Amino acid sequence: MSKTEGFVLALSGGIGGAKLALGLCRILPAGALTVVANTGDDFEHLGLAISPDIDTLLYTLAGLDNPELGWGRGDETWTFMKALGALGGETWFNLGDGDLATHVERTRRLAAGEGLSEITDDFRRRLGISARLLPMSDDRVRTRLRTAESWLDFQDYFVRLRCAPVVREIAFAGAEKARPQPAFLAALADQNLRAVVICPSNPFISIDPILSLPGVREGLRACAAPVIAVSPIIGGKAVKGPTAKMMTELGLPVDAVAVARHYGDILDHYVADEIDANEVGGLGVPVTLAPTLMRSLEDRDALAGVVLKAAG
C-alpha cells in the first residue's frame, strides 16, 4: 500500500488479537500494518524479561506459532523445563526451548541498554515480518488484579493460579507515568492513518493497559481515522481465556454489547458476530455483523477484510 493509500493501526493482546493481526498483515500491502502490543502482561521470571503478547504476535505473524497451545512456538521442544525441574527451579511458567531464545536475547539486549521497541523491531525484521510491531511503551507497566483475597501480579493470576481467583479490580501499575511509544502516538496523528483496529483480545487485561497510557484515549478520540473494535465475545462466550469469567466477576453482562460499552466514546464502529445480531442494535455506533470465529487462515483473512471494509 502506498503512503496515499494509508496504513492501519491494530491494538492487540495475545492469541485472539494476534489472529486478526495476522489476517490484516496478510491482506494489506507490506508495511501498511502497525501493531501495538500490550506489555501489561510482561514480567521477569528466572531472571528473564518475558513479554508474552509481543512474543505471541512475533510468532503468529512469522508463522512460527503453536496453534494447539495458542501460545509459544510450533517447532518447540521442552528439554529446558524438564532439566530445570530436576535442578529445583520454578516450573509453573512453561518456557519452550526455542521460546527461551527470545527471552534470553531480549534480556541480554535490555541489560545492554537497548529499548524494548528497538529489540522488538529487530526481532520482527529478522523473523521476516513485514508489519511494524510496537510495544505500547518502553516503560514498565504491570497489570495487577485485586481478587477476593489479595492483589496479584498478572502471571500469578493468569498462569500460576489459572485465572481461578475472583477478580474485583484491575490496575495497571506504572501506566500513569509511562510514555506511550512515540511512534504509536505519531501514528494516531498521521494523516495517512486509514483505520484503528481494536483486535478481539480481552478488553480488560489486553486492551485496557494500552488505553490506560497517558494520551492514548485522547489520541484515539482525536484521530481522523475510524476506530473499529472487534468483539471478543461470541454468543455470550469468550473464544479462549478468562474474558467471560472476568466480565461476570466485574458485574458486567457477558455479551458483545457490554464490550462495546466498555470501550465507550473511543469507538466509531463495532464488528460483532452474526450470532449476536439481535443484541447489538442500540449501541449508537455503526455495527457490522460477520462470522468472527477465526479457525482457519481463511477466517483470519476474511475477518480482516470485513474490518477494513467497515473502515470504509
Place this chain on the structure above:
Amino acid sequence: MSKTEGFVLALSGGIGGAKLALGLCRILPAGALTVVANTGDDFEHLGLAISPDIDTLLYTLAGLDNPELGWGRGDETWTFMKALGALGGETWFNLGDGDLATHVERTRRLAAGEGLSEITDDFRRRLGISARLLPMSDDRVRTRLRTAESWLDFQDYFVRLRCAPVVREIAFAGAEKARPQPAFLAALADQNLRAVVICPSNPFISIDPILSLPGVREGLRACAAPVIAVSPIIGGKAVKGPTAKMMTELGLPVDAVAVARHYGDILDHYVADEIDANEVGGLGVPVTLAPTLMRSLEDRDALAGVVLKAAG
C-alpha cells in the same frame, strides 16, 4: 567410608578429570570423595553465568554426560541455539536446551545472592551425586591467555578461536585476591584426608588455576596425605584438548615427565601410562605405571583403583 577410613580430595577440570572423578566416586563409599573444580573457565555469556568444568563434573558424576561431545548433556536438544541464531544472537558458544537450565538457574540464584558453592552443592544433591563438589573459590577468577597477537579471555581462545592462537603466557585474573573455598582448605588440613588426587586434566588451564589460589600450594605441601597426580599425557599426546599444543608453545617437551616437573614439589606420587615407562624413571617421586586411557566405565574404575592403591 566411615570417617576413620578417610576421604579423598580430587582436583579436576572438565572432561579427562571428570572421568577419573567418576571412577573415584564409583569405587569409594558414598560421601568419601570431594571434588574441587576449576572455575577459571567460568564466564558470562548471553547474560548467563556459565561454569563449564563444574557442569561437566555435575553431568558426568550424575551419569547425564554426553560421551560423544565430551561436554554437555547426553539427553540434549538444540532448539534454543537454532532460534537464537534466527534472532541474531551469538551462536559461537553452543548451549544445549537442557544445559541451559543449569546456567539460567545458577544465574538466577547468584543474582539472588547465593554463592556458587551453595548452588553447586544443591545441584549435585538434586542430581543424586554422592560426592561433594566444590568450586575452587566463590570469588571470580578468570583464566586469560597471552597469545602471539594479544591477551584473550579463556572461552574466546578455547571455543571461539578453537585453540588456534599460539599461547605465550597464561594468567589467572583475580586469583591473588580470591579466597579458596573454605571447605577445600579445611579438607587439606583434615586428619581424615586419605589422598589428594590431581586428575588428568590440562595442568596449565585446569589445575594451575586451582593451585594459583592463595594458600593452596602451601596446603598441599603441608597436608599429611599423599598428593598423587595422574598424567594427562600418554605417549607424547593429550587424549583431548590443547594440552600438547600448549606445552609445545610454552617451550616444554610434550611428555608425562614435563607434567610431573610442572607440578614440582607438591607431588608425592605420580601415575603415568605404561607406554611411558622408559621416561618417568628419574622423577624423584614414586611412580606407578598403569593403563591410563579411560574409554569405558571399567577403565575409570580401574584407574581410580590404581590411584587409591598408590595412595597406600
